Amino acid sequence: MRSEQTVAALKRDYQVVQALKPEATLDDVCAVVQQTKAINILMVGHQPWIGLLAAYLINPQVKHTNQIKMANIKKASVWWFKQASAKQQDASHGLSYKLVSVQHPDFI
Secondary structure: OHHHHHHHOOOOOOOOOHHHOOOOOHHHHHHHHHHOOOOOOOOOOOOOHHHHHHHHHHOOOOOOHHHOOOOOOOOOOEEEEEEOOHHHOOHHHOOOEEEEEEEOHHHO
8 A cells, every 4th residue: 555655646657467466575576576577667666575676686697585685775766777688698697687776865
């Protein structure tokens, strides 16, 4: 419910993905990201999975998601990740992303 309230403020169409419920695991979230065909994705979420996802996208070489330490994400911050081009990706590590920007809530 809180995520829906947050995204409603953007006044854009959105879709609720049931797999991203509050008790979702990082594996659940990664599965949704990998199955998404959209060019742009805006994910609104809360801890712990949003911090785990950010940490994983920064260091996808970690073999087991339970070994990832959660990134410290301040409430209302925006983290922008960009998927690497096909030739930049390492097939052995799955999808590869780079962190483009982090916007602190005071600057949004």
